[in-house]
Amino acid sequence: MAMKLAYWDIRGLAQPIRLLLEYTGTKYEEKFYSCGDAPNYDKSCWFNEKEKLGMDFPNLPYLEDGDTKVVQSNAILRYIARKHNLCGETEEEQMRVDILENQAMDFRNGFVQLCYGDFDKSKSCYTDKLPGTLKQFSDFLGDRKWFAGDKITFVDFIMYELLDQHRMFDPACLDDYKNLRCFLDRFESLEKIAEYMKSNKFMKTPVNSKMAKWGNKKDLKKMAEYMKSGKFMKTPVNNKMAKWGNKKE
Known part of the structure; x- marks a missing residue:
């Protein structure tokens, strides 16, 4: 069974955990929570369910490994590291x-x-x-x-x-x-x-949440590169039977 790592849709405290999971070849899936826009930065997506997760100290990030639930970023890192002898030997x-x-x-x-x-x-x-x-x-x-x-x-x-x-x-x-x-x-x-860093799974940005003054924006460079590549489909927008957007540019 794959582990589940849950966190905001940013790098933040979860990025070292993601890197460690990838390095150790651990099967995992991610659950992302999204903070709302200014001025309220709504976090109800998390607060509405945090007390329902059955954790002693519900917090983000959290890791689920079967019936085991771990919170606190360093505790999660140590939990994974102990399985792979990555806590130091001497x-x-x-x-x-x-x-x-x-x-x-x-x-x-x-x-x-x-x-x-x-x-x-x-x-x-x-x-x-x-x-x-x-x-x-x-x-x-x-x-x-x-x-x-x-x-x-x-x-x-x-x-x-x-x-x-x-x-x-x-x-x-x-x-x-x-x-x-x-x-x-x-x-x-x-x-x-x-x-991992070459894959679509890797998150370069944002580093921080939307309310941060630095590192709060997604890097659009990759999107621009994709739009210039041969993979990006500009047209057709719709199927052939449509009255508009049915032709290749």
Whole structure:
């Protein structure tokens, strides 16, 4: 039976989980909730059913694996990772995983506060502090292949997402951190990750929900490329018996 991952129709907290599910070859399906438009940003699609799901702490994202229901993004990541020995093997690796799991959440929370808060007022302060934050992660990675050591762990999926979001936010922010750039390249070169990123399942945007000040819009580049490709059907709009739109352009 396939697992079910449920979340808003954005990258957000679910993207590292999606990446981990793909990397481990786990069969899963997704349930997307959609936030309404401004000014109310209606979330009733979620609130109307959250208490009916039989969860101790109903929240998004959640994962269903048969009768097992897991909430909290890091708990979900650990649940999947334990099945595939991706939580670190040695005491040192496990310690590094524990440290980075929490440090990464602090990093993410700061970025979320910027994106959903007073973006224009806070952006300059955030970008001023960003190099120092990135240097800490760069130093922690050092010359290791992955953040815990030689073997990939679930925290690498968290860090990939955070670093990728930040290079979308500021394309030059990683220029001084070669090992972080190499980490991103190495991650994207993983066979199953590379296949996923080329597929229609992969969500490039939006990063955040509609009420965010940054990362709240879908990238229309792929749509434009599709419309220019030989796959896009401009006409006919209707069948041959129609009085209008029945001819190929």
